[in-house]
Amino acid sequence: MIDKTTVQHLDIERYMGTWYEIARLPNRFEKDLIGVTATYKLRDDGKLEVINAGYKNTFDGKFKEATGKAKIPNPEEPGKLKVSFFLFFYSEYNILELDDDYQYALVGSSTPKYLWILSRTPQLEEKTYDMLVQQAQARGYDTSELIKVKQKKE
Structure with a gap:
């Protein structure tokens, strides 16, 4: 059983901007992508614009980008x-x-x-990474499959 308890407080404006994907469980829509980022922007209609981007296999590989939208359906559960x-x-x-x-x-x-493990910077301190992996394990996730995502150096 997975513990899906989310954060109780979220300042959505502070969450906006670019996040670097540090690690992920394998999935078909990000197969072989490196340098992956997720960028969030507030839209005029109150929803969020989500832009996921990355490179296929190498930083010289094909650049892939997907634009979507997000919403917080219940303000009582902002996470x-x-x-x-x-x-x-x-x-x-x-x-x-x-x-x-x-x-x-x-x-x-x-x-x-x-x-996913996300960071505001392309690299995350190893102790912070390890702590997040431990938290994921404690929630019931199988972290043995985690893929560390190659990022460009700052």
């Missing part, structure tokens, strides 16, 4: 977002852990197959 990259099909985007300075985040979904 539970819904994200859509295809028409009106929304997936859970659960902010499981978020530091007070909005420098790193642990994000999951409705299934234990999706997990």
